[in-house]
Every structure is written in C-alpha cells, then in structure tokens.
Amino acid sequence: MGAIDWDRRLFDELIPLPDGTSYNAYLVRGSERTALIDSADPAKSEEILAQLDAVERLDVLVIQHVEQDHSGTLPAIVARYPDVRVVASPKAAPMIAHHLGLPEDRITTAEDGETLSLGDRTLEFVHAPWVHWPETMLTYLREEKILFTCDLFGSHLATSDLIAIDRPRVYESAKRYFAEIMMPFSSLIKGHLEKLAAYDVAMICPSHGPIYDDPDFIIDAYRHWVLDPPKNLVVLPYTSMHGSTRQMVDHLIERLAERGVRVEPFNMTVTDLGEYAVRLVDAATVVFATPTVLVGPHPNIVFAAYLTGALRPKLKHGAVIGSFGWAGKAAEQTQALCASLKVEWLDPVFTQGLPRRETFEALDALADEIAARHEGLT
Ligand code: FEO
Numbered sequence: 001m002g003a004i005d006w007d008r009r010l011f012d013e014l015i016p017l018p019d020g021t022s023y024n025a026y027l028v029r030g031s032e033r034t035a036l037i038d039s040a041d042p043a044k045s046e047e048i049l050a051q052l053d054a055v056e057r058l059d060v061l062v063i064q065h066v067e068q069d070h071s072g073t074l075p076a077i078v079a080r081y082p083d084v085r086v087v088a089s090p091k092a093a094p095m096i097a098h099h100l101g102l103p104e105d106r107i108t109t110a111e112d113g114e115t116l117s118l119g120d121r122t123l124e125f126v127h128a129p130w131v132h133w134p135e136t137m138l139t140y141l142r143e144e145k146i147l148f149t150c151d152l153f154g155s156h157l158a159t160s161d162l163i164a165i166d167r168p169r170v171y172e173s174a175k176r177y178f179a180e181i182m183m184p185f186s187s188l189i190k191g192h193l194e195k196l197a198a199y200d201v202a203m204i205c206p207s208h209g210p211i212y213d214d215p216d217f218i219i220d221a222y223r224h225w226v227l228d229p230p231k232n233l234v235v236l237p238y239t240s241m242h243g244s245t246r247q248m249v250d251h252l253i254e255r256l257a258e259r260g261v262r263v264e265p266f267n268m269t270v271t272d273l274g275e276y277a278v279r280l281v282d283a284a285t286v287v288f289a290t291p292t293v294l295v296g297p298h299p300n301i302v303f304a305a306y307l308t309g310a311l312r313p314k315l316k317h318g319a320v321i322g323s324f325g326w327a328g329k330a331a332e333q334t335q336a337l338c339a340s341l342k343v344e345w346l347d348p349v350f351t352q353g354l355p356r357r358e359t360f361e362a363l364d365a366l367a368d369e370i371a372a373r374h375e376g377l378t
Pocket of ligand 1: 069132133
C-alpha cells in the first residue's frame with residue numbers, strides 16, 4: 001500500500017529527488033487481527049485512505065518511525081478506525097504526541113524483541129535507533145521471514161517496479177539515499193547489520209523505493225558503504241567568482257590525475273547535492289576551493305563545508321585552496337565549519353588575485369602530498 005510520489009523533487013527542503021520517491025505501507029492480515037505498517041506522507045493521505053476502503057477492520061497501526069513521510073496520515077487513520085491500536089517504540093510515543101497530536105496514552109509501546117500476535121502471523125519489533133531518528137524500529141514478520149525496515153535500506157525512487165529488478169538503477173538510488181540520510185549514522189548501522197544477521201530474512205520491505213526479494217543485494221551494499229576503507233578519490237567542491245580559484249581547481253585536477261588520483265569536482269553553484277553526497281561515501285580526501293568573500297569562504301563553500309561535516313563521511317584528509325582580494329581567513333573558517341570531520345588538514349594554498357608560478361608550484365606539492373597519502377588505495 002502507500003503512494004508513489006512521481007513528481008516530488010525536494011525532500012526536507014534540502015535533498016534533491018531526481019527520481020521522485022515512494023511512501024510504502026504494508027498491510028499484514030492475520031487470522032485474528034490486521035495490521036498496517038507505516039502510512040504515507042500527508043500529501044498522499046487521500047491515496048492511502050482510498051486503499052483502506054477495502055479494509056473494514058484495522059486492529060493495529062505500527063509506527064516504525066515518526067517522520068511525517070511515514071506517519072503523517074496517522075491522524076486520519078485513527079479518525080477512521082477509532083479503536084486501532086497504535087504501536088511504536090517507547091521513544092516514539094512522546095514524539096508521536098508532539099509531532100502528530102495523538103495523546104501518549106493512546107499509544108502501545110513495544111520493547112526491543114517484543115512480539116504481537118495477529119493470530120497465525122507474528123510481528124516482532126526490532127529497535128534500530130538512528131535509522132533515521134532515535135525512535136526508529138523495524139518489524140519482522142516471523143512466519144513469512146519479511147523484514148520491514150522503514151528508512152533503512154530505502155531508496156528515493158519512484159518506479160512501477162514493486163521489486164528491485166533493475167539492480168543498477170536501484171543500487172545507485174539506494175547509495176545516494178544512504179549518503180544523504182544514513183551516512184551520519186554509519187557506526188550505528190554497523191551494529192544494526194550485526195544484529196540483523198541473526199534473523200532469517202527472505203525479503204526486505206523498506207518504506208521508500210522497491211522491495212528486495214534478495215536481501216543480500218542491499219545488505220552487502222550497506223556493508224561495503226559502511227565498512228570498506230575509503231577509495232583513491234578526491235572530492236573537490238568549488239566556487240569561483242572572477243576565475244582565479246577556477247584556474248587553481250583546473251590545475252589541481254590535472255596534477256592529481258597525472259599522479260593516478262581520481263577527482264570529482266563539484267561546482268557548488270550548479271551541483272546536485274545528492275551527487276556530491278554519494279561521492280563522499282567513497283572519497284578519501286576533500287579539497288574545498290573558494291574565493292574569499294569579505295574575510296571568509298564564499299557562502300556556497302560555507303554550505304558545502306557544513307554539509308560535509310554533517311554527513312560524517314569516511315574522509316581521511318582535507319585541504320582548502322582559493323584566492324583573496326586583499327586579506328582573509330577562508331581556510332581557517334572553512335575548516336571550522338566541518339570540525340566534526342576526522343580529517344588531517346593539509347597545508348592550504350591561497351593566492352592574492354590571479355594564481356602565479358608559486359601558486360601552481362604549491363598546488364603541485366599538494367597533489368604530491370595527496371597522491372602519497374592515497375598510496376595503496378584502490
Ligand atoms: Fe523517510 Fe526519516 O523518513
């Protein structure tokens with residue numbers, strides 16, 4: 001059940017959705033009770049309510065995650081089925097009250113590992129905090145070996161394919177989704193993957209994007225994204241106002257390529273943030289390139305640096321290069337904006353106005369240093 005949002009192009013007023021998205025909900029009919037797992041974004045309430053016209057009695061509504069794209073139709077569902085039991089994790093209960101207006105005493109909380117019988121079918125709740133909020137839980141349908149995972153393993157992909165049959169497309173979409181939503185919680189996801197290894201899973205049903213009838217496809221992908229060492233890749237977010245920084249960027253790209261280092265430059269004036277985020281999953285080094293505006297980095301690079309810090313990728317090294325008109329502290333301020341990164345900062349390279357011979361020599365030295373640090377990376 002749920003809805004495909006073919007036309008949505010932005011999530012959280014931040015994340016580009018080039019392929020739309022879906023809000024999946026799942027109806028589980030047991031011999032004694034019927035449960036709905038998740039609902040849909042409020043913008044799609046009418047669609048899911050129309051689907052529920054075929055469901056005379058709904059006994060249980062499982063809220064795996066309180067973010068509104070999955071829980072937003074809860075008030076309308078509760079209004080239609082006043083006796084429905086709303087089940088959520090203990091952490092979710094007050095959040096449901098705050099975000100959706102349902103009183104806490106209307107919510108039945110489920111502890112980690114607790115089960116709920118629907119008669120001939122059993123739901124087991126598996127707490128999985130921080131994928132994507134602290135209250136999130138997964139649901140395991142024991143008899144069918146189906147794991148419902150809400151945001152975890154999802155993809156922002158509107159498709160008529162119920163099952164992930166177009167694997168290259170789903171892989172790219174799921175990786176982008178991982179980068180944008182899950183990467184900040186990589187260390188916790190590692191624990192969740194270990195916990196889930198104890199479950200016999202025949203099918204994974206996320207609440208965004210298609211279903212996985214081969215769970216190993218997406219579980220193995222997550223293992224790589226979370227556990228693999230970074231690759232021989234530099235991401236280079238940049239902005240240039242009058243061309244000086246652009247000349248430096250072009251020079252550095254050439255010199256890195258000559259040394260066998262892969263580079264992905266991103267012009268932050270026009271770049272798709274999702275494309276930038278997905279390259280951060282694998283990159284070993286980030287180089288910010290910025291002109292100086294007043295005394296600090298250009299606002300595009302302020303945003304890039306803040307975002308990079310917030311996404312907490314596996315980066316090991318960082319550098320800031322750029323230009324200034326008369327003075328400035330763009331390098332220090334850029335580094336401070338992503339202080340949460342565990343990177344070793346290399347010496348910045350800045351020029352007053354146009355880059356000169358010594359600027360290019362300093363960039364050559366930076367390329368040498370990065371290449372040396374990438375030695376052995378694949
Ligand atoms: Fe798809 Fe965190 O909501």
